[in-house]
Amino acid sequence: MSNIEELASVAKQLVAGNRGILAADESTTTVGKRLASIGVANSAPNRAALRRMLFTSPGIEQHISGAILYEETLLQADDEAGGAAAAGQARLVQQLSSRGVLLGIKVDTGLAPLPASPEESFTQGFDNLAARCAAYKAAGASFAKWRAVIHIRQATANTPGLPSEAAVAAAARGLALYAAISQAAGLVPIVEPEVLADGAHSIELCEAVTQRVLAAVFKELADAGVLLEGILLKPNMVTPGSSAAPAAPAEVAAATLRVLRRTVPPAVPGIVFLSGGQSEADSTRHLALMNSGALPGPKPWVLSFSYGRALQASALKAWGGQAGKVAAGQAAFMARAAANSAAARGEEEAGPSSS
Ligand SMILES: O=P(O)(O)OC[C@H]1O[C@](O)(COP(=O)(O)O)[C@@H](O)[C@@H]1O
Numbered sequence: 001m002s003n004i005e006e007l008a009s010v011a012k013q014l015v016a017g018n019r020g021i022l023a024a025d026e027s028t029t030t031v032g033k034r035l036a037s038i039g040v041a042n043s044a045p046n047r048a049a050l051r052r053m054l055f056t057s058p059g060i061e062q063h064i065s066g067a068i069l070y071e072e073t074l075l076q077a078d079d080e081a082g083g084a085a086a087a088g089q090a091r092l093v094q095q096l097s098s099r100g101v102l103l104g105i106k107v108d109t110g111l112a113p114l115p116a117s118p119e120e121s122f123t124q125g126f127d128n129l130a131a132r133c134a135a136y137k138a139a140g141a142s143f144a145k146w147r148a149v150i151h152i153r154q155a156t157a158n159t160p161g162l163p164s165e166a167a168v169a170a171a172a173r174g175l176a177l178y179a180a181i182s183q184a185a186g187l188v189p190i191v192e193p194e195v196l197a198d199g200a201h202s203i204e205l206c207e208a209v210t211q212r213v214l215a216a217v218f219k220e221l222a223d224a225g226v227l228l229e230g231i232l233l234k235p236n237m238v239t240p241g242s243s244a245a246p247a248a249p250a251e252v253a254a255a256t257l258r259v260l261r262r263t264v265p266p267a268v269p270g271i272v273f274l275s276g277g278q279s280e281a282d283s284t285r286h287l288a289l290m291n292s293g294a295l296p297g298p299k300p301w302v303l304s305f306s307y308g309r310a311l312q313a314s315a316l317k318a319w320g321g322q323a324g325k326v327a328a329g330q331a332a333f334m335a336r337a338a339a340n341s342a343a344a345r346g347e348e349e350a351g352p353s354s355s
Pocket residue numbers: 023024025026027028029030031068110147192274275276277306307308309310
């Protein structure tokens with residue numbers, strides 16, 4: 001298979017069969033906050049235990065096509081100590097590969113203040129990116145992820161609105177260069193321009209900003225020569241700010257679809273949403289509505305999920321870091337995975353759904 005055929009085939013596989021992606025690539029600081037919420041220390045063995053609980057869930061492969069990992073997890077041994085695997089030692093990710101779940105890797109190295117507008121950020125991670133992608137590919141990864149972050153602020157008489165032109169340009173350029181480098185190394189890039197929900201802005205402002213950002217991203221992807229058939233887009237849904245009154249689910253779904261139709265070429269095989277702090281139930285409901293007959297019209301890409309918090313929140317609580325509660329954590333995780341898989345088919349599953 002040529003590199004191009006392989007990229008297109010992996011991208012398609014990641015969104016086939018109404019399955020979606022588990023975002024388990026929280027950086028050490030972020031996963032530390034999740035573990036702290038259940039009173040568990042942020043140590044390598046505990047991080048491995050959390051990920052092992054998720055990865056070994058019976059039937060995970062029915063709903064989850066791939067998992068995005070942090071470098072530590074990709075290289076971690078499958079033992080109690082949670083250190084890097086020595087040559088020939090079993091690795092934690094074999095729990096995924098043996099179940100047919102593809103391995104993804106976060107290749108950005110986090111955010112830093114944007115010099116032209118320090119309240120905003122740009123994404124770091126170009127140092128040795130080509131070499132790191134090649135090494136991740138050799139370690140079994142078939143896809144990659146890079147997250148750019150955009151802030152919204154409503155303009156007032158005294159303060160300019162955000163995002164600035166500089167922030168949008170840096171996000172779009174960075175995503176395009178990353179995507180081109182990943183594809184050259186044989187990794188399918190997940191392109192994640194996240195317009196943050198922080199703030200009290202309206203859904204209309206989120207729609208306008210998301211449209212502006214996605215238009216800039218696809219212009220840069222084209223200019224960088226990225227093969228659109230060999231990427232996945234990971235966008236935010238269009239919602240009001242998290243401290244504004246919530247919008248009706250049908251309004252969120254309609255606004256999100258409208259923006260995607262205006263900006264994402266049909267050559268892109270799949271759009272896998274981030275959850276961005278929405279509740280588990282809301283992120284599932286919005287996805288189901290977008291895929292349902294209630295919102296007809298062209299949907300030339302598969303619409304699925306790549307959730308972090310919205311797949312893990314109730315599992316984390318049910319598990320609580322206790323060896324005796326692994327099965328309870330897995331049951332909670334599989335309930336969310338199944339509900340999101342149903343949502344990818346446009347169906348809302350009956351039954352309890354926690355926050
Ligand atoms: O800030 P970090 O540690 O890089 O993590 C950001 C997280 O946001 C995501 O991109 C999306 O996660 P959510 O679905 O929880 O919003 C994850 O893939 C990632 O783990």
